[in-house]
Amino acid sequence: AASTSTAAASTSTASASTAAPAGPSPLSSRLFTTTPDGRTVLRETPPPPTGGMAAVAAALAQVNLQAYAAAFDAEGYDDISFLRGLD
Numbered sequence: 001a002a003s004t005s006t007a008a009a010s011t012s013t014a015s016a017s018t019a020a021p022a023g024p025s026p027l028s029s030r031l032f033t034t035t036p037d038g039r040t041v042l043r044e045t046p047p048p049p050t051g052g053m054a055a056v057a058a059a060l061a062q063v064n065l066q067a068y069a070a071a072f073d074a075e076g077y078d079d080i081s082f083l084r085g086l087d
Helices: 002-019 052-062 066-074 080-085
Strands: 032-034 040-042
Antiparallel strands (some): 032 040
16 A cells, blocks of 8 residues: 555656746736746836826937937927927
C-alpha cells in the first residue's frame, strides 16, 4: 500500500509541474509590466495628454519646440484644436 501512495504522489507532482507553463504575470497589461526577475511593476509611460496646455506642450515637444511652451501658456494658447487649425 505504501508503494501505491508514493507512486500517486510522484504522478501528481509531475503533472502539477507540467500543468502551468511559466509565462508572463497575469497582471501584465498596458499599466503593469513584469520585470526579468519576475516582479510586477507599474509601467513608467504616462498617458497621452488629452487637451489643455499638456497637449500643447506635447505637440511642441514633438517638433523640438518645448522651450516655447511657457510662452504659449502665457499668451493663452492652450487649445490644441485651435492651434492645429492655424495655417
